Amino acid sequence: MAIKDYIRERFFPHIWCPGCGHGMVLNGLLRAIEKIGLDKNEIVMVSGIGCSARISGYVDFHTLHSIHGRALSFATGIKMSRPELKLIVPMGDGDALAIGGNHFIHAARRNMDMTAIIINNRIYGMTGGQHSPLSGYGTMSATSPYSNIDNDFDVVELSVAAGASFVGRTTTYHTKQMTDILGQAIIHKGFSVVEIMSQCPTYFGRKNRLGSAIDMLEGFRKNTTPIGSKAKQKDPDLIERGIFVRKKMPEYCDEYDKIIKRAMKGN
Amino acid sequence: MNENLKFIQGNEFCVEAALYAGLDFYAGYPITPSTEILEHMAKRLPEIGGKFLQMEDEIASLCAIIGASLTGHKVMTATSGPGFSLMQEALGYAIMAEIPCVIVDVQRGGSSTGIPTHVGQGDVMQARWGTHGDHAIIVMTASNHQDVFAITVDAFNLAETYRTPVILLFDEVVGHMRERIFIPAKGEIPLVERLRTSVKKGVDFHPYLPREDGRLPISDFGEAHRYNVTGMVHDMWGFPSDNPKIAYGLVRHLVDKIENNTDKIARYKEYYLEDARTILISYGSAARSALHVVENRRSRGESLGLLELQTLWPFPYSLVQEKCADAKYVVVVEMNAGQVLQSVKICVDRPERVFLANRIDGVFITPTDIRNILRLIEGKGV
Ligand SMILES: Cc1ncc(C[n+]2csc(CCOP(=O)(O)OP(=O)(O)O)c2C)c(N)n1
Ligand code: SF4
Numbered sequence: 175m176a177i178k179d180y181i182r183e184r185f186f187p188h189i190w191c192p193g194c195g196h197g198m199v200l201n202g203l204l205r206a207i208e209k210i211g212l213d214k215n216e217i218v219m220v221s222g223i224g225c226s227a228r229i230s231g232y233v234d235f236h237t238l239h240s241i242h243g244r245a246l247s248f249a250t251g252i253k254m255s256r257p258e259l260k261l262i263v264p265m266g267d268g269d270a271l272a273i274g275g276n277h278f279i280h281a282a283r284r285n286m287d288m289t290a291i292i293i294n295n296r297i298y299g300m301t302g303g304q305h306s307p308l309s310g311y312g313t314m315s316a317t318s319p320y321s322n323i324d325n326d327f328d329v330v331e332l333s334v335a336a337g338a339s340f341v342g343r344t345t346t347y348h349t350k351q352m353t354d355i356l357g358q359a360i361i362h363k364g365f366s367v368v369e370i371m372s373q374c375p376t377y378f379g380r381k382n383r384l385g386s387a388i389d390m391l392e393g394f395r396k397n398t399t400p401i402g403s404k405a406k407q408k409d410p411d412l413i414e415r416g417i418f419v420r421k422k423m424p425e426y427c428d429e430y431d432k433i434i435k436r437a438m439k440g441n
Numbered sequence: 442m443n444e445n446l447k448f449i450q451g452n453e454f455c456v457e458a459a460l461y462a463g464l465d466f467y468a469g470y471p472i473t474p475s476t477e478i479l480e481h482m483a484k485r486l487p488e489i490g491g492k493f494l495q496m497e498d499e500i501a502s503l504c505a506i507i508g509a510s511l512t513g514h515k516v517m518t519a520t521s522g523p524g525f526s527l528m529q530e531a532l533g534y535a536i537m538a539e540i541p542c543v544i545v546d547v548q549r550g551g552s553s554t555g556i557p558t559h560v561g562q563g564d565v566m567q568a569r570w571g572t573h574g575d576h577a578i579i580v581m582t583a584s585n586h587q588d589v590f591a592i593t594v595d596a597f598n599l600a601e602t603y604r605t606p607v608i609l610l611f612d613e614v615v616g617h618m619r620e621r622i623f624i625p626a627k628g629e630i631p632l633v634e635r636l637r638t639s640v641k642k643g644v645d646f647h648p649y650l651p652r653e654d655g656r657l658p659i660s661d662f663g664e665a666h667r668y669n670v671t672g673m674v675h676d677m678w679g680f681p682s683d684n685p686k687i688a689y690g691l692v693r694h695l696v697d698k699i700e701n702n703t704d705k706i707a708r709y710k711e712y713y714l715e716d717a718r719t720i721l722i723s724y725g726s727a728a729r730s731a732l733h734v735v736e737n738r739r740s741r742g743e744s745l746g747l748l749e750l751q752t753l754w755p756f757p758y759s760l761v762q763e764k765c766a767d768a769k770y771v772v773v774v775e776m777n778a779g780q781v782l783q784s785v786k787i788c789v790d791r792p793e794r795v796f797l798a799n800r801i802d803g804v805f806i807t808p809t810d811i812r813n814i815l816r817l818i819e820g821k822g823v
């Protein structure tokens with residue numbers, strides 16, 4: 175199936191700014207889905223609220239554009255009630271980790287089979303460029319006009335600690351790796367997290383004088399490195415990309431099926 | 442003993458009613474005085490092959506059942522005041538996206554954390570207006586266990602009929618009290634199933650284009666039709682829109698589909714109203730004390746009557762007006778500062794003759810409390 179067959183052309187043009195990373199993530203995701211050869215009818219995409227959350231409107235799957243921060247909770251209900259469906263949940267960094275942070279760690283802990291994609295542009299794009307939990311110390315935003323004193327956290331470390339059974343990271347610059355990791359995350363049975371470092375040239379880029387979208391992409395190339403590379407040993411500030419965790423763990427819906435069997439037997 | 446006869450708590454009976462109505466998915470978070478519902482669901486659902494989830498909070502609980510409803514399941518969650526407050530945003534989502542679900546609020550005393558183990562009826566207005574924006578909502582209640590059963594089944598039927606959340610506003614007394622109950626046989630109470638679209642695969646399906654009668658056929662997530670669901674103002678495709686005409690049409694549809702059917706949704710019971718000079722209006726556990734007073738006074742030949750409301754929203758204004766037309770006095774009996782009182786005053790011909798008999802201290806309102814108010818109205822002093 176061609177990529178355009180996964181798209182709802184009726185709803186274009188999209189709302190994103192020129193150079194925004196969200197369209198690149200959409201593209202990478204559709205390529206991954208095409209590669210795996212999933213049927214459109216077996217995919218449910220659930221999103222919250224934000225520029226990133228609008229991805230769900232443009233794809234020809236069963237799509238639920240829900241409320242800010244709660245996408246994973248809706249997805250949990252859908253998956254649990256119909257486990258044969260494939261759940262894909264794209265979220266902004268604010269959506270997933272500020273207002274939705276609690277749902278995120280509990281979804282990771284539960285290990286229900288779904289793929290959480292955190293599109294980390296380090297800013298609240300939709301509301302006009304306020305700092306997010308991922309902005310980081312020393313960055314500039316509409317609500318940190320004198321420089322941000324909020325510390326960020328590492329999405330990968332958080333996901334691992336919370337118990338996600340698949341954790342990966344890539345960037346919008348590394349399109350091939352993005353498609354590859356997303357594909358593996360979707361195939362993985364259990365709760366998978368993919369952090370995609372992405373650019374919001376309109377707010378994060380402008381406020382932090384990072385130049386154009388292309389300059390920001392170039393930044394991802396320079397500031398990241400494959401997991402365990404020699405470059406990382408030389409420069410510990412480099413951010414690693416790749417698959418950090420992939421482990422077999424009991425999946426929640428499977429476990430609940432066992433509970434049903436026990437309850438039906440009367441013990 | 443008849444095996445359908447049991448002696449159980451209202452909360453547990455609500456679970457049995459939900460299962461009778463066809464519920465097979467539940468998500469919740471513990472909170473007094475609703476916790477028994479969560480615990481019974483955890484035990485009962487897997488026994489019938491249904492699904493139970495304990496979520497990380499009430500927000501996630503409501504969101505999860507909304508998701509499960511979209512795949513075609515009958516769903517419910519239960520909570521009390523603090524949890525109900527947390528649910529308000531997702532409640533609005535279910536209203537906007539027209540996703541059937543049942544939310545039980547077993548009311549406790551007071552606001553905020555209040556008095557968790559005591560009774561109150563202070564969530565009547567929150568149930569009506571707790572979520573933001575113009576909308577309509579169905580809110581039902583009951584005063585005894587047998588009615589809890591019937592009203593719970595009704596709640597599922599109405600949720601499916603109108604594609605809307607329905608709130609069951611029970612209270613601590615009804616939830617915790619034990620009463621002898623009788624489980625109706627299968628088929629005794631008719632059940633409503635969701636109206637599913639007849640549009641064939643491959644033909645354009647408009648998920649948000651209501652039929653002329655206001656009903657909106659659904660296609661379950663995972664079935665042939667793929668479409669978008671959103672809490673934003675949306676067009677017939679379910680796609681966000683800021684077109685004023687579309688926004689107007691949507692708000693009107695969401696309100697009218699319920700308020701134009703107020704008569705059909707109104708559930709109530711009446712006792713001795715034909716010749717009543719003084720009418721008590723009450724609901725939930727407070728109506729038990731009101732009925733006690735009415736029967737007591739009737740036995741002494743006094744013309745008292747009781748109108749027990751079981752549908753609180755949409756408020757049955759014309760019903761109340763009609764029933765109270767000949768009354769000299771109307772006394773609203775409730776355990777809050779006068780939340781149903783306001784609606785009664787709006788619709789009766791002589792609002793100055795409407796009085797309140799209430800308690801707001803977490804203590805169950807007694808027949809004596811009501812009698813004291815009646816004596817004051819009658820000029821007899823307490
Ligand atoms: C309960 C609630 N609070 C606040 C908002 C306003 N809001 C909309 S999107 C958003 C943040 C978006 O940032 P992010 O999730 O990082 O996504 P992005 O727009 O950057 O893609 C906020 C705060 C909302 N819609 N709902
Ligand atoms: S504001 Fe930022 S995140 Fe939103 S569309 Fe524009 S570039 Fe993308």
